[in-house]
Amino acid sequence: MQVTLDSALWFAGSFAEAAVIGLLVYRRVWRTLPVFFSYSIWALVGSFVAYAVHCKFPRHYGTAYLLELIIDSGLLLAILVELAWSVLRPVRVYLRRSALIYIAGGLLLLGAAIWPFASLPALDLPTHKLHLVVQLQQTVSILQILFLLALIACSQLLSIGWRNREFQVATGLGFYSVVNLTIAMLHMHETAISQYQLLNRVLIASYICSLLYWIVSFAQREAERHEFTPQMQNMLLAVAGAARTTRVALADAQAHKDRPRDGI
Numbered sequence: 001m002q003v004t005l006d007s008a009l010w011f012a013g014s015f016a017e018a019a020v021i022g023l024l025v026y027r028r029v030w031r032t033l034p035v036f037f038s039y040s041i042w043a044l045v046g047s048f049v050a051y052a053v054h055c056k057f058p059r060h061y062g063t064a065y066l067l068e069l070i071i072d073s074g075l076l077l078a079i080l081v082e083l084a085w086s087v088l089r090p091v092r093v094y095l096r097r098s099a100l101i102y103i104a105g106g107l108l109l110l111g112a113a114i115w116p117f118a119s120l121p122a123l124d125l126p127t128h129k130l131h132l133v134v135q136l137q138q139t140v141s142i143l144q145i146l147f148l149l150a151l152i153a154c155s156q157l158l159s160i161g162w163r164n165r166e167f168q169v170a171t172g173l174g175f176y177s178v179v180n181l182t183i184a185m186l187h188m189h190e191t192a193i194s195q196y197q198l199l200n201r202v203l204i205a206s207y208i209c210s211l212l213y214w215i216v217s218f219a220q221r222e223a224e225r226h227e228f229t230p231q232m233q234n235m236l237l238a239v240a241g242a243a244r245t246t247r248v249a250l251a252d253a254q255a256h257k258d259r260p261r262d263g264i
Contacts (some may be wrong), residue, residue: 009204012053016211017044023218029165035082036169039075046072066196069133076173080107080147083166087151092229113219114142119153138184141177148174163223173211179206183256 021040024030030037046068053064081104088095117129118138148170151160160167183199 005201009201010047013204013211014047016208016215017047017188020211020218021084021215023215025100026220027222029218032086033079033082033169034164035075035078039079042071042075066130066133069137073133073136076144077107077111079173080143083147083170086166087160090159090225104201105255110146111139111143114139117162118142119244123186134184138181141180144173144177145181159222159226163220164225165218165222170218172214175213176210179203 015038021044022240024037024040050061050064054061057064075112083109084103085092086099088249090098092099115135119135122126149169151167155161155167162168162171180203183203186199187196210231
């Protein structure tokens with residue numbers, strides 16, 4: 001059987017995905033980052049399912065591809081919420097579980113703000129539905145890049161570095177997102193089929209690079225997390241206190257509103 005470049009990339013990616021899953025189990029990362037662990041399994045299983053559908057049921061491949069993109073984007077968004085919650089591990093004892101909801105809501109609001117700018121009107125897509133799905137994918141990619149940049153900018157305050165799992169996961173996702181957005185922009189200008197195939201292979205190769213980075217990172221022991229700086233602790237506690245005060249005030253206002261008036 002002749003092995004093409006596309007087949008070689010697919011086999012290399014699947015092998016690297018399996019290696020990442022093995023290291024996540026070996027290093028017990030699945031306990032602290034279960035969503036990322038689930039996404040890794042989904043990526044491996046999904047690639048085999050997509051390959052089988054492409055070979056056996058080519059007429060349904062388009063629908064399967066759309067479904068895969070939607071699930072993939074949803075899981076990636078959930079990973080960002082998980083990473084943000086995990087980064088706050090040193091002070092989570094002072095936070096309520098509702099803080100997780102605020103984190104998810106904040107990311108969704110940021111994604112809603114990014115959504116109009118993630119549209120690629122010049123990109124020739126066959127259906128409006130596919131255009132929306134691609135726009136969703138690009139929105140999540142921009143969120144991943146912004147999350148990584150925020151993590152880098154606040155690394156000193158958060159007492160987190162490149163040897164921490166959260167930073168490693170965010171770096172791999174951020175690198176792939178940068179390449180993904182770059183290639184999406186290039187797709188708007190190139191016309192030849194050979195150029196289109198070449199860019200897609202570059203995208204797959206960048207994903208394999210992220211997997212290799214995770215393999216090297218997860219093969220090493222994680223650095224011990226340090227306590228947040230006093231400035232960061234005070235800021236987080238102040239935000240949590242303000243949110244709690246606002247919630248209590250709203251509850252009191254609602255109770256006062258529902259209280260029956262005298263003489264009625």
